[in-house]
Amino acid sequence: GQQLNQSPQSMFIQEGEDVSMNCTSSSIFNTWLWYKQDPGEGPVLLIALYKAGELTSNGRLTAQFGITRKDSFLNISASIPSDVGIYFCAGPPSISNFGNEKLTFGTGTRLTIIP
Amino acid sequence: EPEVTQTPSHQVTQMGQEVILRCVPISNHLYFYWYRQILGQKVEFLVSFYNNEISEKSEIFDDQFSVERPDGSNFTLKIRSTKLEDSAMYFCASRGGTSGTVRSDIQYFGAGTRLSVL
Numbered sequence: 001g002q003q004l005n006q007s008p009q010s011m012f013i014q015e016g017e018d019v020s021m022n023c024t025s026s027s028i029f030n031t032w033l034w035y036k037q038d039p040g041e042g043p044v045l046l047i048a049l050y051k052a053g054e055l056t057s058n059g060r061l062t063a064q065f066g067i068t069r070k071d072s073f074l075n076i077s078a079s080i081p082s083d084v085g086i087y088f089c090a091g092p093p094s095i096s097n098f099g100n101e102k103l104t105f106g107t108g109t110r111l112t113i114i115p
Numbered sequence: 116e117p118e119v120t121q122t123p124s125h126q127v128t129q130m131g132q133e134v135i136l137r138c139v140p141i142s143n144h145l146y147f148y149w150y151r152q153i154l155g156q157k158v159e160f161l162v163s164f165y166n167n168e169i170s171e172k173s174e175i176f177d178d179q180f181s182v183e184r185p186d187g188s189n190f191t192l193k194i195r196s197t198k199l200e201d202s203a204m205y206f207c208a209s210r211g212g213t214s215g216t217v218r219s220d221i222q223y224f225g226a227g228t229r230l231s232v233l
Contacts, residue, residue: 033221042119042206042224043158088158101210102148102171103222105158 002027002093004106012112019076021109023089032065032072033090033103043088043105047074079113086110117141119225121207127231128197136192136228138207145211147190148222149182151175152204161205164190197232204229 006023013019023032031050035043047058049065049072056063062075076083086108092101120139128134140147149161163170164182172180181193190209194201208222 035224040226040229042121042208042226044224045221048221090158101146101222102160102163102173103150103158103208104160105150107157 002029002104004089004091004104006087006089006106006109008109009107010110010112012114013079015079015081015113015115017079019079019083019111020073021075021087022071022073023106024071025091026070027093028069029091029093030069031091032063034061034063034072034074035088035090035105037086037088037108039085043090046087076111079111081113084111084113117223119207119209119223121205121225121228123228124226125229125231127233130199130232131196134194134197134230136194136205136207136230138190138192138209138225139188140190140207140209141223142188143211144209144223146170146209146222147182147184148208148210149192150206150208150224152206152227154203158206161192194230197230199232202230202232 003026004023033048034046036046037043047056047063052065052069053067054065060077065072088108089106090103122137147164150158152158160173162172162176179195183191204227206227207225210222
């Protein structure tokens with residue numbers, strides 16, 4: 001099956017720092033989604049990307065859909081304490097039944113802010 | 116904002132017992148999903164459901180698992196005879212709406228049910 005690998009696996013940063021993480025795939029994705037998961041909660045969608053090369057922002061978050069369609073990155077600027085959590089990239093496989101579109105999730109990047 | 120609701124938040128059961136995890140998807144959504152997340156691991160797809168039948172299921176979703184939409188609002192996941200390795204967070208998700216701020220192509224997740232099999 002399609003695999004999504006995220007790096008880094010974990011990050012320890014100070015408040016105010018910028019953060020960059022990425023996601024790579026062994027095969028093409030037509031949609032890239034970035035979710036954040038707080039402890040004990042379900043994934044919450046941050047940004048959705050639909051076209052190769054697309055660059056989209058949501059407040060302090062910026063994500064890009066790689067032109068090869070096999071990668072994506074997420075940047076967070078000026079991190080704050082509530083940014084702590086696990087960030088997952090996800091997407092429906094490029095070959096999937098229309099409308100069903102199960103999501104394949106990445107391995108996750110755990111963000112910790114050091115006081 | 117509309118949300119997916121899951122109950123209970125934590126379920127503890129003995130190995131071999133049956134459990135039913137409940138979900139109330141976002142109203143007027145058409146596609147429903149169950150995922151699971153073993154502690155410290157990534158979220159894995161279990162099953163998708165549309166038009167009152169399973170659309171797709173993963174290798175994890177074996178004969179011990181079943182899903183049902185009994186009354187038009189609830190969406191349940193049943194594990195017939197739980198095993199230790201079924202211990203995980205189970206997430207329900209739904210997709211497909213056209214009203215307000217809810218996008219039709221995005222899956223919205225519930226907060227999850229933590230299943231602990233002893």
